[in-house]
Amino acid sequence: MLSRSHRSPNRSGRPRSAAADTAILLATRAALVELGWSKLSMGDVAARAGVAKTTLYRRWASKNELVVDAVAVLFDEIEIHDRGSLSADIEGVVLQFAALLERPETKTALMAVVAESTRDDALRDRIRTAIVDRQKGLVLKGRERAQARGELAYESDPEAAARNADLIFDVIAGAVVHRTLVSAERVDEDWARGFTLLLVTGLGGIQGP
Amino acid sequence: MLSRSHRSPNRSGRPRSAAADTAILLATRAALVELGWSKLSMGDVAARAGVAKTTLYRRWASKNELVVDAVAVLFDEIEIHDRGSLSADIEGVVLQFAALLERPETKTALMAVVAESTRDDALRDRIRTAIVDRQKGLVLKGRERAQARGELAYESDPEAAARNADLIFDVIAGAVVHRTLVSAERVDEDWARGFTLLLVTGLGGIQGP
Amino acid sequence: MLSRSHRSPNRSGRPRSAAADTAILLATRAALVELGWSKLSMGDVAARAGVAKTTLYRRWASKNELVVDAVAVLFDEIEIHDRGSLSADIEGVVLQFAALLERPETKTALMAVVAESTRDDALRDRIRTAIVDRQKGLVLKGRERAQARGELAYESDPEAAARNADLIFDVIAGAVVHRTLVSAERVDEDWARGFTLLLVTGLGGIQGP
Amino acid sequence: MLSRSHRSPNRSGRPRSAAADTAILLATRAALVELGWSKLSMGDVAARAGVAKTTLYRRWASKNELVVDAVAVLFDEIEIHDRGSLSADIEGVVLQFAALLERPETKTALMAVVAESTRDDALRDRIRTAIVDRQKGLVLKGRERAQARGELAYESDPEAAARNADLIFDVIAGAVVHRTLVSAERVDEDWARGFTLLLVTGLGGIQGP
DNA sequence: GCCTAACCGAGACGGTACGTCGTGTCTTGCC
DNA sequence: GGCAAGACACGACGTACCGTCTCGGTTAGGC
Numbered sequence: 001m002l003s004r005s006h007r008s009p010n011r012s013g014r015p016r017s018a019a020a021d022t023a024i025l026l027a028t029r030a031a032l033v034e035l036g037w038s039k040l041s042m043g044d045v046a047a048r049a050g051v052a053k054t055t056l057y058r059r060w061a062s063k064n065e066l067v068v069d070a071v072a073v074l075f076d077e078i079e080i081h082d083r084g085s086l087s088a089d090i091e092g093v094v095l096q097f098a099a100l101l102e103r104p105e106t107k108t109a110l111m112a113v114v115a116e117s118t119r120d121d122a123l124r125d126r127i128r129t130a131i132v133d134r135q136k137g138l139v140l141k142g143r144e145r146a147q148a149r150g151e152l153a154y155e156s157d158p159e160a161a162a163r164n165a166d167l168i169f170d171v172i173a174g175a176v177v178h179r180t181l182v183s184a185e186r187v188d189e190d191w192a193r194g195f196t197l198l199l200v201t202g203l204g205g206i207q208g209p
Numbered sequence: 210m211l212s213r214s215h216r217s218p219n220r221s222g223r224p225r226s227a228a229a230d231t232a233i234l235l236a237t238r239a240a241l242v243e244l245g246w247s248k249l250s251m252g253d254v255a256a257r258a259g260v261a262k263t264t265l266y267r268r269w270a271s272k273n274e275l276v277v278d279a280v281a282v283l284f285d286e287i288e289i290h291d292r293g294s295l296s297a298d299i300e301g302v303v304l305q306f307a308a309l310l311e312r313p314e315t316k317t318a319l320m321a322v323v324a325e326s327t328r329d330d331a332l333r334d335r336i337r338t339a340i341v342d343r344q345k346g347l348v349l350k351g352r353e354r355a356q357a358r359g360e361l362a363y364e365s366d367p368e369a370a371a372r373n374a375d376l377i378f379d380v381i382a383g384a385v386v387h388r389t390l391v392s393a394e395r396v397d398e399d400w401a402r403g404f405t406l407l408l409v410t411g412l413g414g415i416q417g418p
Numbered sequence: 419m420l421s422r423s424h425r426s427p428n429r430s431g432r433p434r435s436a437a438a439d440t441a442i443l444l445a446t447r448a449a450l451v452e453l454g455w456s457k458l459s460m461g462d463v464a465a466r467a468g469v470a471k472t473t474l475y476r477r478w479a480s481k482n483e484l485v486v487d488a489v490a491v492l493f494d495e496i497e498i499h500d501r502g503s504l505s506a507d508i509e510g511v512v513l514q515f516a517a518l519l520e521r522p523e524t525k526t527a528l529m530a531v532v533a534e535s536t537r538d539d540a541l542r543d544r545i546r547t548a549i550v551d552r553q554k555g556l557v558l559k560g561r562e563r564a565q566a567r568g569e570l571a572y573e574s575d576p577e578a579a580a581r582n583a584d585l586i587f588d589v590i591a592g593a594v595v596h597r598t599l600v601s602a603e604r605v606d607e608d609w610a611r612g613f614t615l616l617l618v619t620g621l622g623g624i625q626g627p
Numbered sequence: 628m629l630s631r632s633h634r635s636p637n638r639s640g641r642p643r644s645a646a647a648d649t650a651i652l653l654a655t656r657a658a659l660v661e662l663g664w665s666k667l668s669m670g671d672v673a674a675r676a677g678v679a680k681t682t683l684y685r686r687w688a689s690k691n692e693l694v695v696d697a698v699a700v701l702f703d704e705i706e707i708h709d710r711g712s713l714s715a716d717i718e719g720v721v722l723q724f725a726a727l728l729e730r731p732e733t734k735t736a737l738m739a740v741v742a743e744s745t746r747d748d749a750l751r752d753r754i755r756t757a758i759v760d761r762q763k764g765l766v767l768k769g770r771e772r773a774q775a776r777g778e779l780a781y782e783s784d785p786e787a788a789a790r791n792a793d794l795i796f797d798v799i800a801g802a803v804v805h806r807t808l809v810s811a812e813r814v815d816e817d818w819a820r821g822f823t824l825l826l827v828t829g830l831g832g833i834q835g836p
Numbered sequence: 837g838c839c840t841a842a843c844c845g846a847g848a849c850g851g852t853a854c855g856t857c858g859t860g861t862c863t864t865g866c867c
Numbered sequence: 868g869g870c871a872a873g874a875c876a877c878g879a880c881g882t883a884c885c886g887t888c889t890c891g892g893t894t895a896g897g898c
Binding site for chain 1 (some may be wrong): 245246247249294305313316317320321323324325326327328333336337342343361373374375376377378379381382383384385386387388390391392393394400403404408409410411412413414
């Protein structure tokens, strides 16, 4: 999660209430589920949190940034446990990510915020920092394990390694998001298995000549 | 494009202006590029089109429907030409789709509409009909060609075939969309080549043991 | 009263509701009595009038102008009846003016608006047009009657006549306002009689040597 | 000036800064001139005075009281010098009072405070003590001189004498204030002469039959 | 060639939310 | 305990759009 409340070096004056931060983020998630993105209003969030509107605006510049922060913490839940094989690790991550995207607050928020970010570079950076980069780490960890197990070779060129990690991340996250939000179909164990097989063996693997 | 202007059976009185329809859709796309989804307002579109707000609301029930209609036509451009091999066909589609997503009106509109559709089932259906299903056809055509060339086997189980097509579509479209909109990196020829290699040969193919 | 709703020469579009004007001015006077100037809010007036805030702002640029208009009409009540003598006419006007200033909406509004006008020339003009000039006419009419009765001479120099009328108006209105609002004492018949005697005969008249 | 800073009997701890008091009152007068009553804010005064808002509120309970205190001192300037005749004395007072009302801080403050006092009895008392009563003394002194000179008779009934003094005060102050603030015309020597003539000789005197 | 119904532009309407400002209170840590 | 700094709850501000409504005026069909 992003470190908010980063006290300025000047430490005079009454400090910001940490409780307010918590209450606001909680209220934001609740309002998001109940009302959806477009009906969510700053005034309503403030009221739910028992906080003045000014307190919101003192901490977040816009609805977008507030929602990113409110939702970002949810993405910290995904972890990559060692399940003994590369395929099993991938399936695990896919299913965890899918479970996250099925929660209404996450689904609504992620898409809305990404949509808004097509126009707002600062917001895109915030999303990258708060959500994307953190998940990219999972790909790296999974690869290391697979390399340790001998399932994947070590890549000598570090640039190529980074490029590959990015590619794999886009493929995994993109496929899950697209399936869930655009095609609007569930990501269940069967799909995860099929996807993993495709990813590991390629088109030839699932439907070779 | 969706048929709007479904005249009521009673055809007396002055007919609706076709020019207005054109001007409105044009103005909508322009406003979308300039302002983005959330700043786009009906009043502004009306002013750009030289039309009264009433005229907009007489034709479209909401901002969402107007924008979907205004943008849907753009997605008809993608075609799949026979480039001689499965890999070349995939690369071609990926690059065309990426080119489309680089145009600001498409990028903005697609994400915004998808985001809104997480809350609005009717909108989701409209998107599926107007955009998604049409593109899924490209996957089917590409597979047929690859099968004819002997690059891919024929799948005997038609259900499994459909499942696979859906999977592949989600992987291709998802990866391109995620790369473009979330990772915010360009989809160039190098990336398309790398992605195609991964898709065809799998992780083992790009970084085998 | 000021003519509001002066339709622009361009007469297209829905015309402004005359009923709204009435309701708003009524609501303003009511709110003024109940809450006083400083607690009176535009939102509250709008709610009382059953009208949207925008409707208020479409007609009046500020709280000040609204209140001036709302109160101005009350000052039209004062009339100068022929009571047979200059002194009786003056007493009548003084008592009517005092009665007006004892009504809470008038008292509050007049002072507040005058106070605000020390900083706002447009507002001062509005007050002059809406309230002051109209009352100055009473002085002129009273003088004519006194001249007709032979109580006062005809002034041959028209400029001097105007100067005198202004002076007399400031003395009458100023004394009543000061007594009521600054000294905060009632203007009763005794005071009116004493004031009139002073005005007609001068200091020498009430306490001659 | 009113004594503020009435220290509590408990005199332990750091004493209040006298410099702060001065700076605050100075800043208040400056802000009043620049911004007018309604735009003057406590936060702004505090900033101008280089003082925390807390310090203001520790000394004055509200904006009203602060402004009255800040301005009251200005009204101490008027004096009545013996100019040899009743008329000359009146003219002198009128011109001094007018000069005072032409200073923007006085004009603004007087009207604003009076306006506010129509709703606030405590404030009215404060004004009476700080401003009005002090000026009423000038009327008494002027009358004494005129009586000593033989221009005015001695009034045997002390109650009637007081009534007359009040009346004359309301007439003088009221006329000057009304001319200056409502009619928004200058009080120059001509006007002062005309007014004095009217006051001394009455309507018959300036325009007799 | 006239009628008339549905269209059109303009813009006022009742609402809702916005993001900002001012109020008076409070909570820090320093003096 | 005074004080500067500044966060806090509250409430009004004036603006921007929403989607609806009422105007006067236009424009094609059908008669």
